[in-house]
Amino acid sequence: MSTGPRREFLGGIKDGIPIALGYLSVSFGFGIMAVSNGLSIFAAVLISMTNLTSAGQVAGLTVIASNGGMIEMAVAQFVINLRYSLMSLSLSQKLDGKFTPLSRLAVSFGITDEIFAVASGRSGEVSKHYMAGLISLPWVGWALGTFLGAAAGEILPEKLKAALGIAIYGMFVAIFVPAARKAVGVLVVVVIAVTASCCLKYIPVFDFISDGFIIIICTVIAAALGALLFPVRQEKGGGEG
Amino acid sequence: MNTRLLLYIAVMAGVTYLVRMLPLMVFRRKIKSQFMQSFLYYVPYAVLGAMTIPAVFYATGNVISASVGLAAAFILTFFGRSLLIVALTASGAAFIAELIIGWIK
Numbered sequence: 599m600s601t602g603p604r605r606e607f608l609g610g611i612k613d614g615i616p617i618a619l620g621y622l623s624v625s626f627g628f629g630i631m632a633v634s635n636g637l638s639i640f641a642a643v644l645i646s647m648t649n650l651t652s653a654g655q656v657a658g659l660t661v662i663a664s665n666g667g668m669i670e671m672a673v674a675q676f677v678i679n680l681r682y683s684l685m686s687l688s689l690s691q692k693l694d695g696k697f698t699p700l701s702r703l704a705v706s707f708g709i710t711d712e713i714f715a716v717a718s719g720r721s722g723e724v725s726k727h728y729m730a731g732l733i734s735l736p737w738v739g740w741a742l743g744t745f746l747g748a749a750a751g752e753i754l755p756e757k758l759k760a761a762l763g764i765a766i767y768g769m770f771v772a773i774f775v776p777a778a779r780k781a782v783g784v785l786v787v788v789v790i791a792v793t794a795s796c797c798l799k800y801i802p803v804f805d806f807i808s809d810g811f812i813i814i815i816c817t818v819i820a821a822a823l824g825a826l827l828f829p830v831r832q833e834k835g836g837g838e839g
Numbered sequence: 840m841n842t843r844l845l846l847y848i849a850v851m852a853g854v855t856y857l858v859r860m861l862p863l864m865v866f867r868r869k870i871k872s873q874f875m876q877s878f879l880y881y882v883p884y885a886v887l888g889a890m891t892i893p894a895v896f897y898a899t900g901n902v903i904s905a906s907v908g909l910a911a912a913f914i915l916t917f918f919g920r921s922l923l924i925v926a927l928t929a930s931g932a933a934f935i936a937e938l939i940i941g942w943i944k
Contacts, residue, residue, distance in 0.1 A: 616923040641840050641848070648852035658851045668850050675854040681886065682855075686862035688879040699864070706860040711890060716922070718883040757941070760899040761908070761934035767895040768912040768929030774887045775916045787881045791888035799893055816889035817882060824885070825877035 603727040610731020616769050617712045617732075618739030623762035624652055625740045629747020631656065635663045639748040646744035650710060650737060654678045681813050685714040694723035701726040708733030712766060719773050783828030791820035899933050903940060908933030 625646055632642035637659075649655050654675050661671045686709055693702070705726065713732055717724050778785040794816040798804045807815070899905045911932035915925045 613922070616926045619923075620926060637844070638840060641844060645848055645851065648848065649855050651855055654851065654855055658847065662844065662847050668846065671847055671850045672854050675851055676858060679855050679858045682859045683862045684882050685886070686859050687866060688882045690863050690866040691876070691879055702863050703860060706863040707856060709859045709863075711886065715883055715887055757937040758934060760901070761904070761930045761937055763898040763900070764895065764905060764908040764912075764933045765926040765930045767891050767898055768908065768926040769922050770887045770891045770895075771909070771912040771929075772916045772920070772922045772925035774884050774891075775913065776919075777884060784881070784884045787884050788888035791885040792892045795889040796893050813886060813889050817885040820885035820888065821878045821881040824881035825874050828877070829873050830877040830880045 603725075606725045606727035607731040610728040610733075611735060612731075613716050614713075614732045614735040616765070617710075617716065618735035620712065620762075620766035620769060621736050621739040622743040622746075623759065623765065625743030626747035626759070627763075628652065628655055628659075629744040629749070631747075632659060632744070633748045635659050637662070637748075639745065642748040643741055643745050647737075647741045650708065650740055651679060651682075677808065677811065681711075681817065682709050682714075684814070684817060685709055685711075689714060689717060692717065692720075692724055693729075694725050697726055705729045705733070708737060710736070712736065712769065715770065715773050719777070781828075783824050783830070786827065787820045787824035790823055791816045794819055899937065901937065901940065904933045904936035907936035 628646065629639075629642050632645065633639065637645075645655055645658065649658070657674045657678050658671065660666075661674055686706060689709065693705075697705075708729070713736060717729065717732060720728075774784070774788055778788050795812055798807055798812045798815065804812075895909050896902050896905045899908065908929040912925050912929040915928050920928070
């Protein structure tokens with residue numbers, strides 16, 4: 599089985615297609631939102647091209663629209679995007695030996711929930727060519743969707759727009775369900791994470807916790823319990839594919 | 840575009856990038872601790888679980904069509920379909936559900 603750079607890159611491109619399609623619809627909504635908050639199409643697309651994150655960008659729009667302070671902006675971005683630190687940390691263990699500092703700097707720009715999930719789902723280590731391919735189309739999709747949303751507003755019928763919103767969750771299911779069927783540890787971790795996120799979302803006492811923090815808390819609790827109850831052998835680490 | 844808006848965008852992009860970049864640059868060596876290895880192995884599944892439920896039920900703006908889409912995703916995943924097929928079928932199923940709900944109303 600030969601895995602040349604070209605083949606790796608194309609493999610990444612292929613795996614990025616569903617992410618790009620999902621991003622196209624999500625960023626479409628962001629584009630509409632940005633323009634309705636008084637931003638130009640250019641500013642909206644610039645935000646998407648430099649940030650590549652949904653929750654952080656929406657929060658950023660809120661700060662801009664309310665003419666908030668720069669510190670407020672920085673703290674909001676830090677808190678909401680803190681989960682990427684966990685993902686980067688996890689991914690740092692999966693990169694193959696050929697990563698240079700420069701390729702690490704480049705790849706870290708493209709770590710999103712979905713790109714991370716797909717990269718983690720690969721068995722064994724990942725190459726920089728695979729990561730470059732995996733990040734390319736979602737980045738284009740994210741910027742293009744923002745442009746279309748900002749420029750054309752409501753070209754899609756409401757129902758179609760709504761239905762596309764679920765595409766990304768379909769991908770998530772396709773990643774964690776097979777893994778949970780194979781390994782009881784993963785199943786337990788997913789069940790704990792889901793239970794915790796429902797509790798934090800619906801129990802009124804926890805109302806003060808933002809959605810970004812809910813993800814962080816659930817992740818730490820579920821992954822730590824999983825590590826205590828079902829430790830993984832060294833050779834097995836890094837996703838089962 | 841005015842300077843303040845550019846500054847906002849620079850702060851957004853800068854903080855978001857640092858949060859992603861620092862852990863990837865700092866942890867260059869393989870982690871030896873079995874607990875940390877196991878913890879990081881489980882992180883993606885924990886993140887996905889926490890992000891999917893309950894958020895998926897609000898993804899289409901209608902709990903019923905979202906549930907139909909989610910069910911479709913589960914069924915196709917059980918039959919071993921690829922990410923793209925599962926994602927598109929979930930959207931298709933949710934769209935059909937939206938249409939049916941529209942007719943009933």
